[in-house]
Amino acid sequence: MYIAIDLGATNLRVGIGQNKILEKVSEPTAKKSSRVITQVVRLSEYLLKKYKTSPSAVGIASIGPFNLEEGSIIPPNLPFKKLKLVKPLEKKFKTHVHLINDCHAAVLAEKYFGAGKSVNNLVYVTLSTGIGGGAIVDGNLLLGKDGNAVHIGHTIIDFERRLRCGCGNYGCWEAYCSGANIPNFIRFLSKKIRVENSLLFKLSKGLNELTSELLFECAKKDDKISMRIVDEIGRLNAIGFANMINLFDPELITVGGSIALNNPRLVLQPIKKYVRKYAINKIPEIRITPLGEDTGLLGALIVAKKFH
Numbered sequence: 001m002y003i004a005i006d007l008g009a010t011n012l013r014v015g016i017g018q019n020k021i022l023e024k025v026s027e028p029t030a031k032k033s034s035r036v037i038t039q040v041v042r043l044s045e046y047l048l049k050k051y052k053t054s055p056s057a058v059g060i061a062s063i064g065p066f067n068l069e070e071g072s073i074i075p076p077n078l079p080f081k082k083l084k085l086v087k088p089l090e091k092k093f094k095t096h097v098h099l100i101n102d103c104h105a106a107v108l109a110e111k112y113f114g115a116g117k118s119v120n121n122l123v124y125v126t127l128s129t130g131i132g133g134g135a136i137v138d139g140n141l142l143l144g145k146d147g148n149a150v151h152i153g154h155t156i157i158d159f160e161r162r163l164r165c166g167c168g169n170y171g172c173w174e175a176y177c178s179g180a181n182i183p184n185f186i187r188f189l190s191k192k193i194r195v196e197n198s199l200l201f202k203l204s205k206g207l208n209e210l211t212s213e214l215l216f217e218c219a220k221k222d223d224k225i226s227m228r229i230v231d232e233i234g235r236l237n238a239i240g241f242a243n244m245i246n247l248f249d250p251e252l253i254t255v256g257g258s259i260a261l262n263n264p265r266l267v268l269q270p271i272k273k274y275v276r277k278y279a280i281n282k283i284p285e286i287r288i289t290p291l292g293e294d295t296g297l298l299g300a301l302i303v304a305k306k307f308h
């Protein structure tokens with residue numbers, strides 16, 4: 001049996017399985033680095049005990065960026081700066097622990113279990129708390145020197161660098177279109193467009209209690225301002241997608257992450273509308289992943305098996 005771990009900014013998921021995930025448990029990710037390790041161990045032990053087994057190997061799909069030499073993550077979207085994952089877990093489970101970026105894991109999962117089984121050029125994008133990507137080009141998973149390849153959320157889409165990103169830089173795609181930063185982008189847009197008469201303004205108590213969920217909720221209720229903002233987010237997403245299409249020339253792009261999974265039409269429609277304007281390469285099929293929230297876990301299972 002293998003332990004598969006999906007460590008996200010919002011949720012921690014742990015699963016157990018051999019050729020598929022037999023059972024999974026999840027909790028909101030702990031806010032302190034030391035607690036994350038305890039949490040991973042506790043959830044894993046619960047599953048191992050239930051299945052009366054010990055792990056042959058452990059795969060971790062985690063938000064990045066990484067320092068692979070150290071087996072640590074240095075995430076901009078968590079309240080701590082650094083988390084050493086690999087060594088403490090190898091010590092605890094007495095077996096090999098393999099760390100992979102969650103979007104690299106997701107594109108692997110798409111290739112082996114999802115919509116990408118028949119293609120050799122495939123990109124996965126997550127639109128979630130943050131924005132990330134993974135790419136398989138000519139059948140090869142792109143990893144990079146530190147395991148940080150295809151860090152698309154931090155590619156610059158606004159050269160005027162108007163909004164600051166969690167990574168400290170300005171103008172990153174993620175600073176405009178990720179779940180964590182959409183409220184900031186709405187406040188920025190509200191300096192240019194009149195939002196005062198909108199449902200969004202009313203429900204967010206004058207933009208003071210904004211969330212990305214509220215924006216999409218209002219857009220679904222045909223609130224004109226919310227629809228306009230969703231369209232603008234889609235246009236910026238299309239720039240990010242076009243950059244990937246021009247870089248990797250994929251046959252298929254699958255999209256996951258809570259924002260896309262909860263609002264498939266509102267997210268995909270504007271991307272498809274604008275992407276032709278920005279891409280020179282032939283536009284591939286763009287669709288929501290059929291694997292839902294399990295992309296990271298399934299990818300973690302694949303790497304645990306592969307490197308066992």
Ligand SMILES: [Zn+2]
Binds near residue numbers: 154167168175
């Ligand atoms: Zn950034």
